[in-house]
Amino acid sequence: MKLSPEYYLNDDVVSLAKDLLGKVLYTNINGQISAGIIVETEAYFGIKDKASHAYGGRRTNRTETMYAPGGVAYVYLCYGMHNLFNVVSSVIDDPHAVLIRAIEPLVGKDIMEERRNMPSTKGAITSGPGSAAKALGIDRSFNSKNLNGNEIWIEDHQISYPEEAIAASPRVGIAYAQEHALLPCRFFVKGNKYVSKPNKV
């Protein structure tokens, strides 16, 4: 079953990032359905987050999507070649988002293999935000799409990981964010081979 629209209105984006682990992200592109279990996320907490595009309340054409009410996709092109997919959360004008960093292939593995040109048994097929998005066929045309539509959505398959199977760690590469750099805003499933970085805490 799909997550309800209210699910995304939670303004505790860190808890939301953790809760999204085990949820299943679907895409339907021209009838080609693929899906993966979310196994790694990262929280970006709005205007107070120095690592966020919306830090300090910055508002541009690109970041406008994050100011929308929760429940839409924020997709943006990084390094000119990678589409990064985020789940926008909280209410309107509160630009929280959760970056989906890795998924575990579940449905349409053959489709993902074709998109990524590698076997789904290889962990790298969906490890890392750029790879996961590409495997699901997500590109910038998905930006600001509603997550309750028929092209992209998230389902709850009642998958839950025990507390000890979930690791929280500081996000990668944001040492400049000072006090925020130490906050455990990155969550992943320990030992899952599709997680992008080494399974260390």
Next chain:
DNA sequence: GTGACGATTATCT
């Protein structure tokens, strides 16, 4: 109008 750069990844040594 123009230039510098990024929430990264594949590939090469």
Next chain:
DNA sequence: GATAATCGTCACC
């Protein structure tokens, strides 16, 4: 481990 690939955004001329 190092580095190239590659383009939309944003800040400033």
